[in-house]
Amino acid sequence: MPCDPPPPAEGGGGGPEPVLLTPGPLTTRPETRAAMDRDWGSRDPAFIALTAQVRERLLAIANAGEGFTCVPLQGSGTFAVEAQLGTLVPREGRLLVLVGGAYGRRKVEICRRAGRDHAVLESEETAPPSVAAVAERLAAEPAITDVALVHCETTTGILNPLDDIAAAVSAAGRRLHVDAMSSFGGIPIDLGRVPLASLAASANKCLEGVPGVGFVIARTDHLETCAGNAHAVSLDLHAQWAGLEANGQWRFTPPTQVLAALDAALDALDAEGGVGGRFARYWENCRTLVDGMRGLGFETLLDDAVQAPIIVTFRAPEDPAWDFGGFYDRLSARGFVIYPGKLAQVESFRVGCIGVFRADTMARFIAAAGGVLAEMGVENPA
């Protein structure tokens, strides 16, 4: 299979469409967007078949066997996470949330609003959670029934040790719910091997679809026990699943075009050689970015050993000529959209490695960033 994601025809060169170097929504293929150019009746057999097909394809990406089901849900990724935790953590349960950034903190807020009993185990933003600390906490607190982990914490771009934490949680007899929003489709996850109760993700990150739909892949035997558990009608994953199983239809208006685009985006994932092929391309993008930016004098927040090939955080230069707004605007005028930082302590900005582009586009970005620094008079970006 050729690894051939075409760079967007006009992006990154001052054309009308910029290259989105963000964690999503991101740069998509023309074929993906073209798949939206028709109307679908939501109760029509053709759309029912499309829904079934996308659910199957998503399960296959995670190598999820018979024991799992995939439940799509309208909305952005947070809707899926809120449905995941609100439905799959029992009302009488207690959730241990592993927090290492903004998306972990958002889960704490979700628990608070849903009235779910929870505990927090916080780690530094620049280091993954300690597997030993998780095991210790589970041993010390028998009331904990479930654990929530962010796979790639997009706040920094850190890759958390999913396999080891899953093993520790499973050994302690608890359920693990993973937020794989910014990794699913770009970093291999093998549910045949890694013991998870559920994972949540969305269409518009590494799957390279358009925004508007998320999904949860869950162990069917657990989901079956969760009727009436959810705190909100629209976020009731059990009811959504029961409806789909009963007649193949969504309970409420489905994002028809978004789902068609996701199906087309999955064709492109297959053509690229699946998750393995995409993972390799993202790593090339990431390597080119990190090497290039270091060449310009920038420093990464994270050590290479914990960096995921999804999004990279750079420390803001201390040079008095530096100003993020100016840097952003000038890059944007050159056709590249970057992302602000989201760190509590350190001033930073982020550049995404995911989306429909290759290392040659990233090299053009580095050249553009070098030009912008010179224009701004930033002499030392460290």
Ligand SMILES: *Cc1c(COP(=O)(O)O)cnc(C)c1O
């Ligand atoms: C993007 C993201 C989400 C969901 O964000 P939305 O803006 O609601 O799509 C959740 N968790 C992580 C780790 C993410 O990267």
